[in-house]
Amino acid sequence: MVLPPRSISDAPPESRGIPRVLLAADAVVVDYPGVRALDRVSAEFRAGEIHAIVGENGAGKSTLMKVLSGSVRPTAGAVRVAGAARTFNAPSEAIRAGIAMVHQELNLVPTLDVAENVCLGRESVGAFGLRVDRRRQRARATELLAMLGSSLDPTRAAGDLSVAEAQFVEIAKCLASDAQVLIFDEPTAVLGEHEAERLLSLLGRLRDEGRAIVFISHHLDEVVAIADRVTVLRDGALVQSFARDHVAGHGAPLRDALGAAVDEARIANAMVGRELGSIYPPKGAAVSEELAIELVGFGAVGRSRGISLAVRPGEIVGVAGLVGSGRTETAEAMVGLRRREGVLRVGGREVSFPGAREALRAGVAYVSEDRKGRGLHVSLPSVANMTLPSLERHVRAGGLSVDGASERAVTARWIEAFSIRCARPDLPISSLSGGNQQKFALARWIEAAPRVLVIDEPTRGVDVGAKGEIYRIVADLAAKGLACIVISSELPELIGLAHRVVVMRNGRLAGELSREKLARRDCEERIVRIASGLPEQEEGAAA
Amino acid sequence: MKRALGIIGIFVAILIYSIVFAENFTTGINLMQVTQRTALYSVLALGAALVIVTGGIDLSIGSVVCLSGIMTPWLLIEKEWTPWQVIPTVLALSAFIGLCHGLLITRLRLQPFLVTLCGLLLYRGIARWMTGDQSQGFQGEFNEVRAIALAKFAIPGVEGFRIPATVIPMIVLSVAIGLFLSRTVWGRWLLATGRNESAARYSGVPTAWLTTLAYVACSLLAGFGGMLFIFDIGSAQPSDFGNFYELYAIAAAVLGGCSLRGGEASIVGVLFGVATLRVLQNTITLAGFSSQIEFAVVGGVLLVGVAADELIRRLGARRLERLGPAAGA
């Protein structure tokens, strides 16, 4: 099924009107010590095209982006700008050559205003270059934002912007540098569904203006919807590429080299190199009618309030909502990591936790969305990460001394149980892939045998293959009587995994979808409507 | 242990240099003096190491040394307290100072360097105010108490060199703190807190509590050290006693492999760090340089140590990249 590696330039030659190639990777090789991150990858980025790069985590997407945007120098091969080979020593040199990158973690200066951010490093200065000309900068920012269809006030402080607004500023920044090639690294990952749609239509507009758009995404539906070309990377090599017939226009389907139409499943298969079945395990039933955890008028002070929710053993409850709707904060308040208000009952007893340790003792565990910063100690060995929450159980000599053998044994047990790919548990956990790190992040809490598990973004930064395994783990745990609360921005994941889904908006519970409603085809749209505060038309019609 | 190898190498090199080139270095009395100083400073450095492990810093060590060292003779002579009242009082006061630091840092989330910088001025100010800025000493009394720091144990068959009694607290404290960090749950928690405070908190580690504990231990050790210092030298000026001692403590801890980013420590390394600084200082003095230049040397050594740590970290990161398959993710 898998075709031999080939580059885009081998695609069927088009007869007329081939768009100009603005940027090209020419047999680029990147060797990190001991590992080849990119292996002779070639790709062309043409004016007026959206070129999606897809692949699992570790496939080399980010490395390719870093090469194109000038933060990594290729070991061999070349980056060509308008046909001429260029060597970039820093991102600023790539920017000067018209290649700008919108980074996943938005890079604005919160204490400067929008205009100053847009013009950062390219300030308009007055006479003698002494004084920054604010009025001119504001006019420039207004003009650029208007081009993007945004009427953002250029005098607003960047620190007050929402994620979506900040992204517009970020894009305006790229336009300010006259970038002809715009590289977007998972731009929709931090956006809610509604904001993501707006961004995608903007990408289309930027393309129509003749820019080359490079687009990395984990969301294959987005890729199929807007990309004119798709390059699939696997293990650092280019495995397949698809293109839309540019004569037929942007609405035409993507086709492979043989002319067959390509859909999401086909791309996903190319990414993992095998056929994928449904990645969601079958849903079991709640195992008991008593409540494992109950929130009454609960909230994280200043972030959410009035949340009432009960979860039974064996039940998986999904929590949907836009970024900033207070989901994570509420979860953190549940385990004592934030100040809370309202009532929290675990196993029928009202509780109050000063910290995560007390919460775990009472049987409530929280797996953070921020694996690098809060979930794990990335610089510590896998073993130490594994046992940290339950360290008090791995002691001898009357609790005075940590028992290393016991730690290693329990780590080995979970490596086995979750089929974690980890040959050396004594090495820092950062040496593992995202999926394997996430499995450890789950295992360390499950080891302490909680009754309630709150998982925040269970598959963020996890590749397709590992996603399915994580869903299976969660479903198995639920089947064994664990009450699970899953917070996620990926709606298919919530719909596929959860028994019911609650939706949060502005720090409050805005709605709930029962198991029956989740089975209906319009459930995704319905969740989006609730999350963004639109009226539920069909609900009224049904009633 | 691996982290300590570098400083052991440096120590051996400087020791050999001193033995070969510094006149009078190998005399019994000089070696005894170097050993005594190493033991005294190591008490401070161990405390500094505990705070540095949390990713914090204590700039008030020298002033706590001053306060406790000045208060001890002042209470004994001027206020005519008994040693049994003075020693617990001074130690309790030191611990209380550390508690204040810890609470200001963990509860009000003030920056450690800021809190302890204020402390640096405050405690010396208190010592000067309390004594009217007058020199304090034991006036030849309380020799039985001062023996804690002054006693020397003869080694059978060795002439001229006797082991100072201060080596005992050095060894006891080192072993205790070393075991605490490497073996106990709390020690592991403390190291995890230093690596990444929020990750530790999210893992259920009582980070605020442990950090406070580290500051209490640091000030307590500084207070204890101050007492030993004053027992040793007999009298001191509140205006300059203990000046810049925090720098010695921090420099020794950093040289010994405690990363200022937190989460890493080697107690053996800290001891060799102290010894290195003391031998270096001794050699400089023996060579006839102005004793004023001492702090410049210590400051320079501190910076070299930190820069070396940064270099090691970068090399380590590169090595990890080589091992890690996820480098391209």
Place this chain on the structure above:
Amino acid sequence: MSSHRPLATVQRMLEKWGVLVAFALLFIVSTAKQGTDFVSPENFRTMLNSNAAVGVLAVGMTLVIVSAGIDLSVGSIVVLAAALGTTAMNALVGAGWSEGSAVLLGAGCTVLAGLAAGAINGSLVVFGRIAPFIATLGGLAAYRSMALAIADAGEIRSQSPTLFAKLGRGGIPLAWESGSVDGQTVYTGLLNAGGKPLTLTYSIIIFFAVAIAAQWLLSMSRFGRHLIAVGANETAARYAGLAVGWVRFRAYALMGLLAGLAGLMQSSRMNSVSTSGLGVGNELDAIAAVVIGGTSLRGGFGRVWGTVVGVLILGMITNILTISNVSPYWQGAVKGAVIVLAVLVQRGSRE
């Protein structure tokens, strides 16, 4: 969601204007306590004059803190620069140079020595990648130790007969002769208690000139924009193509230069350099003034005018403590408490 709580609004106002409120309160307290002894041109002149050097340091510190750095070595740079400059000046006087050129070269030497020390700090932070507070902590010890070594912990007396002291104490008279009554000259303008013209010292002029230049630098110039960007979000600055290291290096070098200037101001006022006393604790005064002025220690935001008011507040506090017969040994404690309070007020509205 919490933006409409009245408490939050009060906190935000307090953060923004608290420094002026504090200034007004202290002004009232001082007036109530001292009456016309406080509210007199001469007293204001004296207060400004004695705080001008620390003010210059605080202004420089504002820029360093905006870049998310800190400089603990400023007090030691002050003494080292002053010691070097005065020694050089004395050597020139001893070698038979004219007093004018000796003082001029000595002064230049002082400022340049400060610049050099600042450049060393900057290099350690930028190229050595050492945390700013630890790099400058090393400097705090090392620079002072060098100054002590130069004079063997003693004092360096100026060998300039008049000119050096004039630089420190002289200035522009604020009153002019308007005639004479009974053989005594009568002046119009601002007078001191003895009826003689008040001088606006060069120190005060330098302080205000430095403050105005720095405020302009921070809010109007490209360099200021870059300082803020580097301090608030270094990654963003780097991706925007700024030479982050160079920006930070210049902040420390400028700080060193201003510390040298402050050293010159203090040594010329004293007409000597006490290597064990000059500049001690100045770093805390400077940091205190910056924090009181509303500049965030986290970097990325700062205001020089706030720092200037902060310097005046510290001056008034010292004044009140002195006339209330509070031991000078406690003044460090009061400053420490004021810093803590200021940081907490700043913190309040942001969390």
